[in-house]
Amino acid sequence: xxxxxxxxxxxxxxxxxxxxxxxxxxxxxxxxxxxxxxxxxxxxxxxxxxxxxxxxxxxxxxxxxxxxxxxxxxxxxxxxxxxxxxxxxxxxxxxxxxxxxxxxxxxxxxxxxxxxxxxxxxxxxxxxxxxxxxxxxxxxxxxxxxxxxxxxxxxxxxxxxxxxxxxxxxxxxxxxxxxxxxxxxxxxxxxxxxxxxxxxxxxxxxxxxxxxx
Amino acid sequence: xxxxxxxxxxxxxxxxxxxxxxxxxxxxxxxxxxxxxxxxxxxxxxxxxxxxxxxxxxxxxxxxxxxxxxxxxxxxxxxxxxxxxxxxxxxxxxxxxxxxxxxxxxxxxxxxxxxxxxxxx
Ligand SMILES: Nc1nc2c(ncn2[C@@H]2O[C@H](COP(=O)(O)OP(=O)(O)O)[C@@H](O)[C@H]2O)c(=O)[nH]1
Ligand SMILES: [Mg+2]
Numbered sequence: 001x002x003x004x005x006x007x008x009x010x011x012x013x014x015x016x017x018x019x020x021x022x023x024x025x026x027x028x029x030x031x032x033x034x035x036x037x038x039x040x041x042x043x044x045x046x047x048x049x050x051x052x053x054x055x056x057x058x059x060x061x062x063x064x065x066x067x068x069x070x071x072x073x074x075x076x077x078x079x080x081x082x083x084x085x086x087x088x089x090x091x092x093x094x095x096x097x098x099x100x101x102x103x104x105x106x107x108x109x110x111x112x113x114x115x116x117x118x119x120x121x122x123x124x125x126x127x128x129x130x131x132x133x134x135x136x137x138x139x140x141x142x143x144x145x146x147x148x149x150x151x152x153x154x155x156x157x158x159x160x161x162x163x164x165x166x167x168x169x170x171x172x173x174x175x176x177x178x179x180x181x182x183x184x185x186x187x188x189x190x191x192x193x194x195x196x197x198x199x200x201x202x203x204x205x206x207x208x209x210x211x212x213x
Numbered sequence: 214x215x216x217x218x219x220x221x222x223x224x225x226x227x228x229x230x231x232x233x234x235x236x237x238x239x240x241x242x243x244x245x246x247x248x249x250x251x252x253x254x255x256x257x258x259x260x261x262x263x264x265x266x267x268x269x270x271x272x273x274x275x276x277x278x279x280x281x282x283x284x285x286x287x288x289x290x291x292x293x294x295x296x297x298x299x300x301x302x303x304x305x306x307x308x309x310x311x312x313x314x315x316x317x318x319x320x321x322x323x324x325x326x327x328x329x330x331x332x333x334x
Binding site: 092114115122126129146155160 | 269315
C-alpha cells in the first residue's frame, strides 16, 4: 500500500475515534455446537486478551447472548475495524430436555437448561431483528449444510441486508467438507477454519475487515 | 380407533388471505395438536423468524418439543441488485412441510427432493 493510502487510513481511523463512530455489532450465529463460543473466545483473546464464555460439547451451553465491546481487529496492511462481538445461543426449532439428560444431567437441571435454551434462542432471533449490523454464520463442516435451520437463518439474514461471512469450522476433522458449504451458499464468502486450533483465522480476520468495515 | 396422523395441505390462496400473525398461529395450533401442515407457499424470512421465536415460547417439558420444518431453498432471484435495494420482502420460499419435532423426521433432503417420516404419537 502506498504512503498516501496509508496516511488516509490513519486519518480515517483518527476521525472515527475522534467522532466516536457507531461500532458495528457483529453477531456469531449458527446451529448449536458449531463452535461459536470457541471462535468468539479466540477473537476476544487474540485482540483484547480476555475471554467471553464457557465452551462445551453439550449443546446449548450458551443460553444468553454475550457481548464484548470495542474489539479492534487489524491486518498486516494496517487496516482495522472496531466491533462489538456478540456470541449467541445456537438457533434451532426444537429443544427437548432429554438432549441434556443424555449427558448425565439430572432431570430438574435438564428442564431448567431446556427452558433457558428456549429463551436464549428467542433472544438471539430478537437480536438479529433489532441490534445486529453484521453476521458470522458458523457451520460445522462435518455436517450437512442444507439443514433447514441454516437455509432459514441465511434467508432471514439476507432479508435484513446484513453483511454475512460464512465460516466452515472444524476443518481439522478428517470428514470436514468446506466444499459442500461453498456449494450450499455460493452467494456468500465462505472461510474455512479450525476455531479450536486457530487454523486459518487470519483469513477470517481479513474478511471481517473487508466486510464489516 | 385407527391410529393415524392428520395432514393439512394449505393452499397459496388460503395463505394469502391470512396476516403473518394468523399464519404463524394457525401453523402452531395445528402442529401442537399433532398435525402435519403442508404449505403450498412457504413463509417469508420475517415470518419464519417470528415462527421460531413463538415456537420457543410454546415448548414445555414432556409436552410440545418444538417443530420440524423443511422447505426448498429459494430459487435464485433475478435482478439481485434491485431485489436488494427494495428489500427481499417478497417471499421467495416454496413448498413447506411443518410438524411436531417428535413426530416428523427428515430422512433425506436435497435441492429437489425432501423425504420425511411421520410417526403417530
Ligand atoms: N475438532 C474441532 N472441534 C471444535 C472446533 N471448534 C469447536 N469445537 C468443539 O465443538 C464443541 C462445541 O463448541 P462451542 O464453541 O461450545 O459451540 P457453540 O455451541 O456453537 O458455541 C466443543 O466440544 C468444542 O471444543 C474446531 O474447530 N474443531
Ligand atoms: Mg456457545
